[in-house]
Amino acid sequence: MPNFSLSQAVIMRIHILFFCTLLMCFSESCKEAEPELSPSEQLQERVELLEARNGVNPTPESRLELVEAYEEQTQDTSLSQTRRLDRVRYISEALYVSGQHDKSYERLRLGLTNFPKANSRLDASLFLAEIAIQKRQEPETAKLIFATLRNRFRGNNSLSKIPEAYEEVSLKDAQSKLQQAVYPKGTFDREAANRYGKASWAYTAIETNADLIIKDHLAAGRVLEQAKKYSFAIKHYEEVVRRFPANQRAGDALMLKAVILSEIFGKNEEAREILNKMVSNYPNHELVEDAKALEATLD
Numbered sequence: 001m002p003n004f005s006l007s008q009a010v011i012m013r014i015h016i017l018f019f020c021t022l023l024m025c026f027s028e029s030c031k032e033a034e035p036e037l038s039p040s041e042q043l044q045e046r047v048e049l050l051e052a053r054n055g056v057n058p059t060p061e062s063r064l065e066l067v068e069a070y071e072e073q074t075q076d077t078s079l080s081q082t083r084r085l086d087r088v089r090y091i092s093e094a095l096y097v098s099g100q101h102d103k104s105y106e107r108l109r110l111g112l113t114n115f116p117k118a119n120s121r122l123d124a125s126l127f128l129a130e131i132a133i134q135k136r137q138e139p140e141t142a143k144l145i146f147a148t149l150r151n152r153f154r155g156n157n158s159l160s161k162i163p164e165a166y167e168e169v170s171l172k173d174a175q176s177k178l179q180q181a182v183y184p185k186g187t188f189d190r191e192a193a194n195r196y197g198k199a200s201w202a203y204t205a206i207e208t209n210a211d212l213i214i215k216d217h218l219a220a221g222r223v224l225e226q227a228k229k230y231s232f233a234i235k236h237y238e239e240v241v242r243r244f245p246a247n248q249r250a251g252d253a254l255m256l257k258a259v260i261l262s263e264i265f266g267k268n269e270e271a272r273e274i275l276n277k278m279v280s281n282y283p284n285h286e287l288v289e290d291a292k293a294l295e296a297t298l299d
Helices: 006-033 039-056 060-074 081-097 101-114 121-134 139-152 157-161 171-182 190-206 210-226 230-243 249-263 268-281 288-297
Strands: none
Touching: 039 060, 060 081, 081 101, 081 121, 101 121, 101 190, 121 139, 121 157, 121 190, 139 171, 139 190, 171 190, 190 210, 190 230, 210 230, 210 249, 230 249, 249 268, 249 288, 268 288
């Protein structure tokens, strides 16, 4: 066994301490070098943990947590529209399973309007139609949805999911039948007008052509006004403003909403605010002078 002098032992201990210090410094520098996770990445980590928990031992509380996390991801602009619409689809399905069918329908419809470039729009739209048929008793809405999808996604295998009872008709014919039902033999059918408004509410979520969407919202709104479904008419007008604020026809929608608020609901202050917004946002609109004149008559 070799003999070590005291000085050699001291030197060896110094070397050991030196290398230990180096290792600790290296470890700390590695930790410092690790990039900090972005808010989006942190949210994704939380989603993955919640998904794992729900896959093993789901509870109502864990499902709610996952839905809330997915809802946050729908607002994450770093994610693709397809992924965000898929999150909306999960949320809609969770609401559907819990018996909240109208909320499920409206959440999915909103998702479709917000993510027009998502690759999963066809399947999401088919689910929208399913809710319309199964839980909202709106076969006319489903017919228009199916006609729109067949027109846009012709040849797509997912179209085979459309129930056989819904025969193929052109989009033009489907829309024409809805309109004709509103005015049978020169009269006016209020219930048919309401069905038309509901079908348009779905169609405008699936359609991606801005001009067609705006035209249909405004037409549906006027028909609903005739049927005295004023709150529903306002919803159609508000969608034009929400989705297409830069379009001049949003000025039409504001004007129509202001008239209802003033003349039907007597909400003159709210109507005045809408008219001022219309004049301010669309100063070159052809109805600006009419808006000013109407505003001057309000108490």
